[in-house]
Amino acid sequence: KTLGYMKSAHHPKPVGLVLQYGTAGFRTCAKKLDHIMFRMGLLATLRSKKTKATIGVMVTASHNPEEDNGVKLVDPMGEMVTPAWEGYATELANAEQEGLLPTLKDLIEREAIDMAQEANVFVGKDTRCSSESLSKAVMDGVCALGGHYNGLVTTPQLHYLVCCQNTQGRYGEATIKGYYQKLSQAFIQLTKNVPNRTDDQKTLLVDGANGIGALKVSEMETYLKKELQLSLFNDGSSGKLNHLCGADFVKVQQRAPKGVEISAGERCCSYDGDADRIVYYYTDSASRFHLLDGDKIATLISTYLKDLLTQAGLDLQIAVVQTAYANGSSTRYLEDVMKVIVRCTKTGVKHLHHAAQEFDIGIYFEANGHGTVLFSKLAEEKIQQLARDSNANDERKRAAFTLHNTINLINQTVGDAMSDMLLIEAVLAIRGMTVQQWDAIYTDLPNRQLKVKVADRRVIDTTDAERRTVRPEGLQEAIDLLVKKYRRARSFVRPSGTEDVVRVYAEADTQVGSVSWHPALLLIYVVSSPRDDNGAFL
Ligand code: G16
Structure with missing residues (x-):
């Protein structure tokens, strides 16, 4: 106790600074985060004692600029920490220096934590300059109470390691090598019987966003035994993290990243700063840029899995989880053509993940390229049973x-x-599809996403999975008035949970005469308009 208190003096909290555990943990300018890191080290250790399992702490600000940093906590099965503990994180982060011990004590009592229980915390960090010292601050917090692991890993690798550790290796070997082996063996198994894969089909351009993903994907390449050949750019050797490159840049700007010459039809993808998001793209013979975002990825994967379930004769329910940013065309295609269940949640993978767990197979993707697929225990068992069933015919077994x-x-x-x-590479290979054929599954509605700086983004309050605003008064009515002028139009505003901005999204069925720009531009005006103390428009 005394040790922890003394160490906290080395990580003092700036008086009055208030931060919130947001969409993906705490995120702000790196200079403001030292005390937060120390305290998250303490909290992760308490969480580990409480759950009697290994907990993860990731030091990263993912898609944010290099100057920012952040921290998120990973629960025992590799999922995001529960909402109640997000609340504790905020309480602990905002306690003034003299209030830290009482806050900790209160938490320990409320959660009835046995302080004699051992604790184990894995700490991951990205390649930002500030990550080195900030991860040490986390370790200081951890060391005040328990054991540790440290290293340079992508966010998803940290989630994987935590899950492997807590399932005693059932999910995989709890090492980075184990991660590479598990993924690459599965990839090789899936693609080895695909006839006549050409060199072009085996080659992919990868934008590493000058981050941790670049380092890690080159480590993995040797395990792929030339079944996939990666041409890596923005590998961190010269450029700045996320600057004019990376998944967020490509998605929001709808253009290719800096640092690469793309020939017509060539498949490219971009990671984000901590390699938990991906988007694909290509340029056509007229040099037009085509983006294949999280919605297109979800559609490709759903089509693939649905066909496999039909071939296997398995009756399992597939659902796709999206957010308000999902392009209207993708939702229509999934519901009307593919006839799969579609759910919409608030932004933040923690919300999508949760919703996807309700189905046999839950495919969740944010339009920004953040997502995965969840298989229920029942679904995995049925698949295993069929693979072992000697009475099943060849097609079903395959x-x-x-x-x-x-x-x-x-x-x-x-x-x-x-x-x-x-x-994605395995699905394209198995289905013999080009990137253009994948893109042609449906046509996106033209859309724009913008960031707007406002004095206090918290004045905006939303409902209906962030598709409508309830505050400030009059804002939603203003949006409705604009949107109803255009066909298939949709628009919303929401405060970001990772940056100090308000995000504005608009889509409509045409851009002709810049029509689809109008809602977005007018919304910026609406959001930035002066208001009185109650948030009403002046
Ligand atoms: C994080 C979250 C994502 C979210 C993104 C943007 O991504 O994990 O789920 O879509 O922030 O969130 P917001 O619009 O609230 O700023 P990342 O890749 O930055 O960790």
Whole structure:
């Protein structure tokens, strides 16, 4: 207790600074985070004692600029920490220096934590300059109370390691090598019988966003035994993290990243700063840029899995989970053509993950490329049973084996750029599809996403999975008035949970005469308009 208190003096909290556990943990300018890291080290250790399991702490600000940093906690099965503990995280983060011990004591009592219980915490960090010292601050917090692991890993690798550790290796070997082996073996199994894969089909351009993903994907390449050949750019050797590159840049700007020459029809993908998101793209013969985002990925994977279930004769329910950012065309295609259940949740993989767990097979993807597939225990058992069933015919058994290898290829703990990339490459190979054919499954509605700086983004309150605003008064009515002027139009605003901005999204069935721009531009005006103290428009 005394040790912890003394150490906290080395990580003092700036008086009055208030931060919130947001969409993906705490995230702000790296300079403001030292005390937060120390305290999250303490909290993770308490969580470990409480759950009697290994807990993960990831130091990263993912898609944010290099100057920012952040921290998120990973629960025993590799999932995001529960909402109640997000609340504790916020309480602990905001306690003034003299209030830290009483807050800790209160938490220990409320959760009836046995302080004699051993604790184990895995700490991961990305390649940001600030991550080194900030992860040490986490370790200081951990050391005040328990054991540790440290290293440079992508966010999804940390989730994987935590899950493997807590399932005593049933999910996989709890090492980075084990991660590479599990994924690459599954990929090789899936693609080895695909006839006549050409060099072009085996080659992929990868934008590493100048981050941790670049380092890790080159480590994995040797395990793929040339079944997939990666041409890596923005590998961190010169450029700046996420600057004019990476999945967020490509998705929001709808253009290719800096640092690469793309020939017509060539398949490319971009990771984000901690490699938990991925988007694909290509340019056509007229040099037009085509983006294949999280919605297109979800559609490709759903089509593939649905066909496999039909071949296997397995009656399992598939659902796709999206957010308000999902392109209207993707939702229509999934519901009307593919006839799969579609759910919409608030932004943040923790919400999508939760919703996907309700189905036999839950495919969740945010449009920004963050997502994965979850298989229920029942679904996995039925697939295993069929693969072992000597009475089943060859077609059914083959489909069951393919499903089994597909499960091994997927990181079910969280969205994972490397695992998603291998899955997409395997699906394209198995189905003999080009990137253009994949793109042609449906046509996106033209859309724009913008960030707006406002004095206090918290004045905006939303409902209906963030598709409508309830505060400030009059904002939703203003949006409705604009939207109803355009066909198939949809628009919303929401405060970001990772950056100090308000996000504005608009889509409509045409961009002709910049029509689809109008809602977005006018919304910026609406959001930035002066308001009185109650938030009403002046
Ligand atoms: C995080 C979350 C994502 C979310 C994104 C943007 O991604 O994990 O689920 O879509 O932030 O959130 P917001 O719009 O609230 O800022 P990442 O890749 O930055 O960790």
